[in-house]
Every structure is written in C-alpha cells, then in structure tokens.
Amino acid sequence: NAGVMQNPRHLVRRRGQEARLRCSPMKGHSHVYWYRQLPEEGLKFMVYLQKENIIDESGMPKERFSAEFPKEGPSILRIQQVVRGDSAAYFCASSPRQGPAETQYFGPGTRLLVL
C-alpha cells in the first residue's frame, strides 16, 4: 500500500529556471495539499486541490507559482523563474475526503535548491 509519492526528491535549479515538483497521492485519495518548509521552521500551507480543481490557494505566492491536479496523472507544483528564496522543502499531502477532521498524510518531500 504505497504512501504519498513525490519526485524528484532533490532538485537543483539556477536562478531564472523553472522547477516542476510532482506528487502522486495515496491510492483512493483525491485531495492533495502542498506545503512549503523553510529550514528550522514548520510547514506553511500553499494550495489545496481536488481532481481538476483548485479549492484553496490562499497560501500560494501571487506570482511565479502555480499548481494543478489533472484528471489523469500526478499533481504538479510549478515554480517559474526561481529565485534563491524559493529554496525549501516542498511537501505534498493527501486525504481521502474533504473536511476539517480528515487526516492528511505526507510524502517524503522535494528539496529544492536554487543556486
């Protein structure tokens, strides 16, 4: 029973390049959440998606960041024209249903380093 899968696990980009982070939720889960974690800090919510829909993007930076969860395939977090401040660990979580008491299960994360 595979858990949440993320790839790549590590990603190095130069300033100005694009970063694409992928997340496959747990089997049977149709709700995906993206979080960002800066060194020595807790996770900060970015965006919540269901299949083909963005439900809550209140934590997403207004520019350069976008997310999608297509009908087929993994959820993608895309960062255009990366800057050094984008260096962080990006975690994806999934849950089977929507609701305040639905446990979110996390993947291993993608560690992005911007040179």
Add this chain to the structure above:
Amino acid sequence: GESVGLHLPTLSVQEGDNSIINCAYSNSASDYFIWYKQESGKGPQFIIDIRSNMDKRQGQRVTVLLNKTVKHLSLQIAATQPGDSAVYFCAENGQAGTALIFGKGTTLSVSS
C-alpha cells in the same frame, strides 16, 4: 500565537523516561488537532489526532491532551526510545477546514 513558557524548541531526555511536548494553538475555533513526527530528511509522519470534543486520547505509548480553555495541546510519550528522536509538530485545522496550521516544532533528543 505561542504562549511564552509553554513551547520549548528542544527537549533532551534519557531512554526510558517519559517525554512531554507542549504546543499552544492559535485559533479557538479549530476543532481538529494532529501531532506529527518528522525525522531528518523525511516528511511529517502522523502520530495521533484529537477532536475538540475530547480532552484526552491515547495511542500506543503516546497520549494527547487538549485544553481548550488555554488553547494548549500536549503530546506525552511513554518510555521514550532512541527511535523517538525527531522534530515534533502540532497542527490544527485552519479556518476553512482544509489547510493545516503547523506550530513551531520541538526537537526531541533521546540519549541511551
């Protein structure tokens, strides 16, 4: 926000001791709380959860206590083992009930 004196960024214990990790949450309307364990280089791992209609919940070697009056959550780990060494985060459900709001982590170090 955090209550001064409740949150310790680090906690060091001896193997076999009981550990208590504290957390002050921010939103009095939150009704669901989770404790996560994060080991170095890994994602947060679910430990135990509690709903606001409860004040205590027990799992295997872990107990979560909820005090809604002072907006305080604690995680108790019995007979702490070296494998328990990690950063522990509390999380509450956000205003919209979807986003989790994470507290500041506590790094637990267990020495044998």
